[in-house]
Amino acid sequence: MSTAAAGHHEHDDHGPAKGWTRWLYTTNHKDIGTLYLLFALVMFFIGGGMALIIRAELFQPGLQLVDPLFFNSMTTMHALVMIFGVVMPAFVGLANWMIPMMIGGPDMALPRMNNWSFWIMPFAFLLLLSTLFMEGGGPAGGWTLYAPLSLQGPDSFAFVIFSIHFMGISSVMGSINIVATIFNMRAPGMSLMQMPLFVWTWLITAYLLIAVIPVLAGAVTMLLTDRFFGTSFFNAAGGGDPVMYQHIFWFFGHPEVYILILPAFGIISSIIPTFARKPLFGYASMVYATASIAFLSFIVWAHHMFTVGMPLAGEMFFMFATMMISVPTGVKVFNWVATMWRGSMTFETPMLFAIGFLVMFTIGGLSGLMLAITPADIQYHDTYFVVAHFHYVLVPGAIYSIMAATYYWLPKWTGNMYDEKWGKIHFWVSTVFLNVLFFPMHFVGLAGMPRRIPDYNLQFADWNAIATIGAFGFGFSQLIFVYVIFKCIKGGAKATDEVWDGAEGLEWTVPSPAPYHTFEKPPAQYS
Amino acid sequence: MVSKQVNSKTGQTQIIVRANKSMSWRANVLLAASLGALSAVFGGIIATGGFWMVLPFAGLEFLLVFGCLSVAYKKLGYMEVISRAGDTLKVESGYDSPVSSSELPAHWTKVEFEDPPSAFEVGRLRLKCSGQSLEIGQALNKQEKRELYREVLHCLQVESPRLKVLRSV
Numbered sequence: 001m002s003t004a005a006a007g008h009h010e011h012d013d014h015g016p017a018k019g020w021t022r023w024l025y026t027t028n029h030k031d032i033g034t035l036y037l038l039f040a041l042v043m044f045f046i047g048g049g050m051a052l053i054i055r056a057e058l059f060q061p062g063l064q065l066v067d068p069l070f071f072n073s074m075t076t077m078h079a080l081v082m083i084f085g086v087v088m089p090a091f092v093g094l095a096n097w098m099i100p101m102m103i104g105g106p107d108m109a110l111p112r113m114n115n116w117s118f119w120i121m122p123f124a125f126l127l128l129l130s131t132l133f134m135e136g137g138g139p140a141g142g143w144t145l146y147a148p149l150s151l152q153g154p155d156s157f158a159f160v161i162f163s164i165h166f167m168g169i170s171s172v173m174g175s176i177n178i179v180a181t182i183f184n185m186r187a188p189g190m191s192l193m194q195m196p197l198f199v200w201t202w203l204i205t206a207y208l209l210i211a212v213i214p215v216l217a218g219a220v221t222m223l224l225t226d227r228f229f230g231t232s233f234f235n236a237a238g239g240g241d242p243v244m245y246q247h248i249f250w251f252f253g254h255p256e257v258y259i260l261i262l263p264a265f266g267i268i269s270s271i272i273p274t275f276a277r278k279p280l281f282g283y284a285s286m287v288y289a290t291a292s293i294a295f296l297s298f299i300v301w302a303h304h305m306f307t308v309g310m311p312l313a314g315e316m317f318f319m320f321a322t323m324m325i326s327v328p329t330g331v332k333v334f335n336w337v338a339t340m341w342r343g344s345m346t347f348e349t350p351m352l353f354a355i356g357f358l359v360m361f362t363i364g365g366l367s368g369l370m371l372a373i374t375p376a377d378i379q380y381h382d383t384y385f386v387v388a389h390f391h392y393v394l395v396p397g398a399i400y401s402i403m404a405a406t407y408y409w410l411p412k413w414t415g416n417m418y419d420e421k422w423g424k425i426h427f428w429v430s431t432v433f434l435n436v437l438f439f440p441m442h443f444v445g446l447a448g449m450p451r452r453i454p455d456y457n458l459q460f461a462d463w464n465a466i467a468t469i470g471a472f473g474f475g476f477s478q479l480i481f482v483y484v485i486f487k488c489i490k491g492g493a494k495a496t497d498e499v500w501d502g503a504e505g506l507e508w509t510v511p512s513p514a515p516y517h518t519f520e521k522p523p524a525q526y527s
Numbered sequence: 528m529v530s531k532q533v534n535s536k537t538g539q540t541q542i543i544v545r546a547n548k549s550m551s552w553r554a555n556v557l558l559a560a561s562l563g564a565l566s567a568v569f570g571g572i573i574a575t576g577g578f579w580m581v582l583p584f585a586g587l588e589f590l591l592v593f594g595c596l597s598v599a600y601k602k603l604g605y606m607e608v609i610s611r612a613g614d615t616l617k618v619e620s621g622y623d624s625p626v627s628s629s630e631l632p633a634h635w636t637k638v639e640f641e642d643p644p645s646a647f648e649v650g651r652l653r654l655k656c657s658g659q660s661l662e663i664g665q666a667l668n669k670q671e672k673r674e675l676y677r678e679v680l681h682c683l684q685v686e687s688p689r690l691k692v693l694r695s696v
Binding site for chain 1: 528546547548549550554555558562565566569570573576577578580581582583584585587588591592595596598599600602603648649665666667668670
């Protein structure tokens, strides 16, 4: 071979690197997707373990197992781990696996940055979790890190801030990669309105992330300087404004709530048409509804803080703006139901999880509407009713959608069918225990039980005991999930190309992802 | 994307291999600007209350967004041109002009495509000659790699004029 200029494209024959270096240096979107998903699974059990500590303490009134500071550390860490360590990485993992496939691209636009954005995560969480072993313990002021409470914590607070920065950097890099990939690497002929809804929902999620992460970064940095460098952004003693921290935090925090649920909408929009054997009802309205939810998420933040005091006009604005979110969300729920209407439905595990999502997410949405009503919210604020609401949104919402997606795409990823019997057992056991766990929280919340307190009045004892039984049942039932996944990875009945009877989309109907070859412009003459 | 065209100067048929580029540079700039503007508005409003520390992060993020979109767009401009002149198969690659060029004896070159069974693997397409290999079509997905494989195979199977002369003797 005569080579005029030694090309960097010359290779010896080699496959992926062997052993652990494959995973450390990989720039392959599938490998990185797998890493994200495994990381999320590990963190799910760590965060779940913290939830069980909380529920064990609350099994009966009085202080039994842990001291109150550690209890508060557990509530804080549980939230941070579940939000930033489980739901977000799992969705990013699914995006890594599926988006290049769905748009007909060979990989993500920036593969090296993709590697970095994953490998930052384990270090960020090591840093965060290590604070539990430092002098004074970990953060205990809630995941919102409200000032001035968080400023009164131990010095380990600095590590918490740095870990949040790392998580933010990872999220921003991942989001930029997704935006660059979707806009620049779609197969020829694939217009934006032809993209699968999972791609659309992720595109809007990435926009939200890019828009709000600097706000979080700025807010926590101001906390850091208030705590260690003598500034007074949020320190009332120095002329600062602690309420402004809440405004800034929730300006990030409310879009964050939608960051945690929009990709779930995309997943459910993929699964329901497959098992209803009908095209998705109202594709365009789904896209516009997603965009509307994203827009509204920027103008409703103060519904998290009705009790701090604000002008009546402000309360009215945020109340009605919050209620408006139910319109596009209702469009989505209507479209999913309409997709199922008169469909040839079958109820394999992904569909069971999707229907579970639909029913229970709607329950969470309805309690959200109750919380949007300002005078009612003043009663519900900081009670277990709020805890019940957001857990109904996040567990049967975000977590169920991730499980549905895993069961749905696992045969494609591994080439093997998962064990359907155990998948269904996993669904039913989880669903029963999930409702035993979270539904009683509505009752104790409406009766006035405050959140984030390790002890409670005797009148709440029965429902708390039941909720704790539900928590342990739900926690241990997730071992079935792990069993099904690893059994499927190891072997099983071979999956067909299409896997599911009614599956549509590039990843199912063709052996490779890009059948589009309609070019608008002929390529320019090159040499 | 894989396409064929005739070079107006040499009259040779060339196989052009380019990555899919679904958005123009101008649209990329507008995208970065819209994201930057959104962050600047949010950061600016918060900064008016004295909470200015959001602004540096918004600025850094804008630079990152712009830099990443630039790199992604540049990478997608990568092009390979495969042409055959007589007994020689020529592979040129680069962005605006060829920065790498390889010439292979066409009769001793074979094209191989590892077509993995998984729909999620794009596989590798290689030209092999005298124990060395040259990967081509790295920017393509599996469907396009299959198409390129067929085109290159066809190109290699075309009989050279010299061989025709030898056969006639």
